[in-house]
Amino acid sequence: MKKLIITFSFFALNVNAQTWNLAGNSGTNPGNDFLGTTDNQPLIFKVNSAEKVKITTNGRLVFYNSNGITYSNNLYIGGGNEIPSNNAGGINWGNAAVGLGSMSANSTGNANTAFGFNSLASNTTGSGNIAFGINAMQNSVTASSNVALGTNVMAGFVNGEFNTAIGFQSLRAWGSNSNSTLSGNTALGKDALLNLNNGINNIALGYNIATNITSGNNNILIGTNINTFSNSPEKELNIGNWIIGNNGTIGIGQFTNQLPADGIAPDGERYKLFVKDGIKTEKVKVDIAANNGWADYVFQKDYKLMPLNELDQFINKNGHLPEVPTTEEAIKNGIELKEMNILLLKKVEELTLHVIEQQKRIETLEKKIK
Structure with a gap:
């Protein structure tokens, strides 16, 4: 009887040990057979x-x-x-x-x-925040609503909001701190806005772009290997080094110096567009601000036309027409297209009056001869 009990106990132990086999099991019932707790x-x-x-x-x-x-x-x-x-x-x-x-x-x-x-x-x-990539937003402490995709993206970024950076170490912001202001910036491309530590609403799209900026606001840069004129730009535009801008003043072409933020050129005039190397176009239309801006006042009855003998003396002395800039002045200051066209029209109208006067004299002489 004792031997029978020992044999039964061993059999029961052996059956219990085989209820879940490490080598696999068959005939299992999900309702009864599982790994877990009860x-x-x-x-x-x-x-x-x-x-x-x-x-x-x-x-x-x-x-x-x-x-x-x-x-x-x-x-x-x-x-x-x-x-x-x-x-x-x-x-x-x-x-x-x-x-x-x-x-x-x-x-x-x-x-x-x-x-x-x-x-x-x-x-x-x-x-x-959404941070995908090794060390993405690694040092961010209190920043919110930012998107960082790529290795080391925003890695030094501590505080800020609504920034988007995609590409290897874009907007890395190494050296920023809790007092730094970084908000609303967009950096797309390797090293884009790499060293920006303070700034809002900057956009940098391209490879190795805007790496020199440490602080700045409202700048737009698009292209490859493009930097700004200074490390702290404001409202600067650069597209492929072909189109640049400063505070709404736009330039087309290669410029070695920053455009004036107020648009005032060396001649003292204010301009919105600066262009290098010329413009080719099929049509140009220039608005005239007021009626007195056109040259038809030459035909008014009270207009004082310079006599031809005085005009001859002026030309002999100065080598150019009255009011028309000299060659040196034109080279130094350039010419304003609208003003020059109005001036040329004025001279044509003055010439027309002289021709009419000459024609009247000729007709008078012809009558006397007859």
Whole structure:
């Protein structure tokens, strides 16, 4: 009888040990056969007797890293920290961190997405950020509503909002601090806005573009290997080094000096457009501001026409028509197209009056001869 009991016990133990075979199982029933717990406890996976992976009672997958366990309301895989979602400082929720070191300092920041080693590693209270890439927004602490895609993108960025950077170390902002203002900037391309530490509403699109800017606002740069005239530009435009601008003053062509922000040229006049190397066009229309801006006043009865003998004396003395700039003046100051056309029309009308007067004299002489 004793031998029978021992044999039965061994058989029962052997059957129990084979209920889940490491080499595979057949004939399982999902309703009865499973890996897991039957009480309200998480399922723990251990390596070398240490917890490494856990499925919580809420069904969330939690991975352990050097920062320990994560908690509910967030998805942390290889990232996150030990601060629970109901910590004393407030609730954090909607965060997703994938990658070792990612979002490891978060306390009350919400709705952040970090993907990549050390992405959003220093974030504590910032919310609504998307950081994809190794070290993306690594030093960001309180920044919110930013998008960073690429390795080292916004890596030195500490505080700011509504910035978008895509491309290797674009808008890296290394050296910025909590007092720096970075808002509404867009950087697309490798090294775009690399060193910008203070600035709002800047746009840089292209490879290695605007790397010299450390501070500046409302600048637009598009192209490759393009920098601004200074490290702190304001309202500057550069498209491919073909079209440039400064505070609404536009230039077309290669300029070695910055355009005047107020549009005032060396001749003292204000212009909106500066063009190098000429313009070729099929049509140009110039607006005339007032009626007295045209030259028809020459035909008024009270207009004083210079006598031909005085005109002859003036030409002999000066070598040009009255009111018309000299060659030296034209070369030095250029000519204003509208004013020159009006002046030329005036001279044509004066010449016409002289011709008419000469014709009257000729007709009078002809009558006397007859």
